[in-house]
């Protein structure tokens with residue numbers, strides 16, 4: 001009946017309780033980490049085994065005292081008994097210290113390996129993975145889940161092994177001492193083992209739910225804190241508070257469901273335990289009365305029962321923590337098993353320099369196997385030229401830029417850099433040849449210097465300053481009290497949109513690549529800022545091949561080729577004047593951005609023509 005109740009509680013969220021990786025698979029993978037740090041682990045195991053053996057001695061001293069010392073009134077033996085117990089206690093203390101220290105050493109090293117492996121793997125995953133993942137969820141896997149595994153390997157594994165050893169040693173002794181009584185003691189165990197397994201299964205499901213809800217709470221915190229400006233500007237604080245409290249309630253309810261499950265388990269195990277105690281006491285008393293065993297032996301037996309029931313009781317709690325850790329491990333391994341979409345070939349070529357020619361040949365592309373965004377896209381960017389992509393929002397311009405840097409692979413066709421298909425190159429060497437200024441300028445927490453040097457980690461001070469000067473950033477940097485040492489970001493200096501863009505340009509200038517991909521920022525800038533950026537961009541494009549995604553047509557009037565895109569296709573291409581002459585889509589876009597200028601240009605053309 002109890003089992004039915006458990007299943008009923010568990011069934012409240014049926015689909016979330018499906019076990020994904022099997023218990024043995026998870027343990028196997030965790031063990032591969034254990035193996036990496038085997039020395040402290042095996043030392044700890046040895047110590048734990050020693051502890052179990054030493055603990056067995058104390059009831060033997062009790063038995064000896066009751067059966068021999070008390071009846072023979074051997075007063076001289078008493079100090080020896082006391083001394084033996086104190087010495088054993090001391091030894092237990094020392095062994096316990098060794099066990100804790102070795103286990104912590106092993107646990108911390110194991111967690112360090114898992115955390116680093118997970119982080120390394122996340123860094124290697126393709127951009128497409130991050131398109132579909134929420135930051136809060138990843139953070140929760142990297143911190144909470146890794147810590148849950150940490151709790152298991154730090155403390156719980158030691159307890160599990162200690163309990164197993166103690167249990168085996170004592171049960172083996174008990175069998176030799178009085179096998180009938182031991183059998184009675186073990187009578188309730190098959191039921192306990194069955195219940196243990198049943199609970200393990202349902203608890204894991206419940207904990208999976210707990211961890212998913214925890215990740216959802218994390219996601220919401222992350223989303224709302226990073227977008228606090230949007231929330232405040234729409235006055236949606238109350239809406240967010242309500243949304244959060246709903247999410248938080250789901251998290252709490254998932255926790256309560258899990259607690260309810262294991263609170264139910266604990267008393268059941270307790271009852272079964274007490275039952276076997278009663279049986280042993282009654283049977284043992286009968287055995288003493290009929291003279292089959294001595295009182296001392298019964299006392300020792302009862303002492304051992306205490307030692308074996310402790311592990312059983314504790315196993316309930318351990319199982320709870322074990323399930324929590326296994327769910328966490330499952331979530332961590334799930335990320336580790338995700339394969340990057342952009343895969344490097346085994347025989348991938350490392351390039352050290354390029355001419356800078358890029359060619360798109362019949363490229364088709366779709367995000368996540370959805371509808372194609374680019375269709376039959378053909379474009380050649382000759383070395384040393386600037387090619388600009390223009391078109392309406394959503395036409396696919398940024399997608400072309402992302403493909404050029406191989407953030408994604410085309411679904412059809414190919415992209416060549418010089419004579420190499422991008423898929424034949426090592427990702428690292430390809431990115432080393434490409435300087436990317438993205439639409440959103442991400443600056444990292446750190447100094448202005450660190451942020452520029454991100455383009456070349458071993459850059460000298462002169463190189464950094466030179467790049468900043470070329471990007472028209474030196475002047476505003478020097479206006480900060482701390483100059484290049486000013487901290488950017490929280491509690492540091494705040495940069496305007498234009499200043500951020502110039503730092504991003506400095507970074508790429510410092511990287512000094514032959515090929516530049518510039519996805520121009522959409523943020524509106526004042527004329528002065530725009531001129532400064534324009535100037536720095538001209539320096540950036542000089543003697544380099546560049547692919548520019550232009551939102552402001554002023555940026556690209558001097559481009560060697562302007563390609564107009566609509567709905568993933570090229571609709572026209574040519575130079576600025578050629579395209580204006582054609583009075584097609586480009587002329588339309590131009591007229592929208594520069595109504596007056598177009599009129600003048602149109603007039604001058606008229607004058608010229610006439």
Ligand SMILES: Nc1ncnc2c1ncn2[C@@H]1O[C@H](COP(=O)(O)OP(=O)(O)OP(=O)(O)O)[C@@H](O)[C@H]1O
Pocket residue numbers: 131367368373391392393394395396397398399400
């Ligand atoms: N990571 C993504 N996952 C799925 N679809 C995407 C992704 N990024 C862009 N898209 C879709 O691809 C299409 C083209 O987007 P893209 O960003 O390339 O256009 P764009 O021409 O650069 O637009 P804008 O000028 O507004 O930046 C859009 O319909 C967009 O919704």
